[in-house]
Amino acid sequence: xxxxxxxxxxxxxxxxxxxxxxxxxxxxRPAWAYIDGIREFGRFFCETTxxxxxxxxxxxxxxxxxxxxxxxxxxxxxESELELLIQSDGDQIExxxxxxxxxxxxxxxxSELAQHRTLDPEQAYVxxxxxxxxEPGESARLGLARxxxxxxxxxxxxxxxxxxxxxxAKGKL
Amino acid sequence: MNEDMVALDVPRVDGLGIExxxxxxxxLTGMITRKDPSQELTHFFRQVHTDAIARHLSxxxxxxxxxxxxxxxxxxxxxxxxxxLRGGTPPSYKxxxxxxxxxxxxxxxxxxxxxxxxxxxxxDRMD
Numbered sequence: 204x205x206x207x208x209x210x211x212x213x214x215x216x217x218x219x220x221x222x223x224x225x226x227x228x229x230x231x232r233p234a235w236a237y238i239d240g241i242r243e244f245g246r247f248f249c250e251t252t253x254x255x256x257x258x259x260x261x262x263x264x265x266x267x268x269x270x271x272x273x274x275x276x277x278x279x280x281x282e283s284e285l286e287l288l289i290q291s292d293g294d295q296i297e298x299x300x301x302x303x304x305x306x307x308x309x310x311x312x313x314s315e316l317a318q319h320r321t322l323d324p325e326q327a328y329v330x331x332x333x334x335x336x337x338e339p340g341e342s343a344r345l346g347l348a349r350x351x352x353x354x355x356x357x358x359x360x361x362x363x364x365x366x367x368x369x370x371x372a373k374g375k376l
Numbered sequence: 377m378n379e380d381m382v383a384l385d386v387p388r389v390d391g392l393g394i395e396x397x398x399x400x401x402x403x404l405t406g407m408i409t410r411k412d413p414s415q416e417l418t419h420f421f422r423q424v425h426t427d428a429i430a431r432h433l434s435x436x437x438x439x440x441x442x443x444x445x446x447x448x449x450x451x452x453x454x455x456x457x458x459x460x461l462r463g464g465t466p467p468s469y470k471x472x473x474x475x476x477x478x479x480x481x482x483x484x485x486x487x488x489x490x491x492x493x494x495x496x497x498x499x500d501r502m503d
Contacts, residue, residue: 235411239391242409260445260480267409267447332488335455336462345448353484 225252226290233277233285233302242266245289245298253291253376262289262298265354265372268346269300272370276308282365291376298356299371301363309368315347316360328352384423387416393442394420400433401474405442408450417450421457429468436469440486441476441502451485458489461496472498 227248231237245266250259270285277283283303290297304312319327331348335341351358356374363369386394392413393405402424408417428436438454454473461467473489475482486499 239409257480263445264481267445271411271447328484329488329491332455333492335452336459336492339456339459343448343452345451349448349451349481353481 229287230284233274238270261354265298265350268350273300273302276304277302278305294376296376297373301369303367324351387420389416401437403439408446413450417453433469437472439474458493458497467496474502476502
């Protein structure tokens with residue numbers, strides 16, 4: 204039987220010790236038109252690499268909502284390219300999106316994430332639906348709650364020098 | 377659904393199929409991931425809502441079992457629709473969502489919505 208290729212990504216195979224860790228990195232202009240294609244690639248990557256359609260669906264929610272936020276609030280500078288990183292290590296998967304949002308959005312994001320930390324993902328999800336139902340005409344603001352609950356991940360925010368922020372969503376494979 | 381309902385203006389939305397099925401079902405298939413799907417869909421859902429009230433329907437079904445993915449702005453549209461009904465005393469009709477276990481977003485989103493709006497909303501699984 205031939206030795207297993209280090210880069211074999213057949214679903215269900217146990218990677219050998221010298222295998223590459225599954226990883227995707229993309230950098231692109233913050234344009235709405237790219238989101239569908241990138242989300243579908245994320246779905247394909249997760250399904251092909253890990254062989255779990257359920258994870259692929261979770262990945263779609265995380266990627267869609269994280270990129271929508273990043274695209275909506277990116278500033279207009281030439282340095283505002285987005286970066287998406289998907290990587291796994293052991294039984295963990297991590298999605299992170301780096302962007303250059305305007306300062307007001309960073310403050311709002313900080314505050315929303317702090318609020319989220321006071322509730323478990325399901326509670327925060329139902330609370331977001333309740334808020335949306337009580338505030339007709341306002342923006343949905345369901346994205347972070349969806350990422351946590353539907354995506355099965357926890358969120359963290361890393362602020363970097365120069366105004367760049369990285370939102371990381373990490374959870375079990 | 378009578379001829380009035382069939383005469384509704386069905387919008388064209390990229391990636392989304394909308395079909396009116398007799399007697400009182402709207403079947404949505406595909407995906408809703410546009411930046412602002414409300415531009416077309418709020419108007420359409422409003423038309424259906426108004427028409428259902430005018431014809432004293434007891435129930436309108438929205439079959440989302442073929443709707444594989446939506447963004448949160450689209451979920452907002454379903455929340456808004458249920459909210460219109462909740463505003464009526466008593467609610468004029470029930471909104472029944474037909475979902476599929478194939479798509480995990482449906483289970484989470486519609487269960488949350490149902491938990492908040494039991495009086496106007498029913499969620500059924502097709503499979």
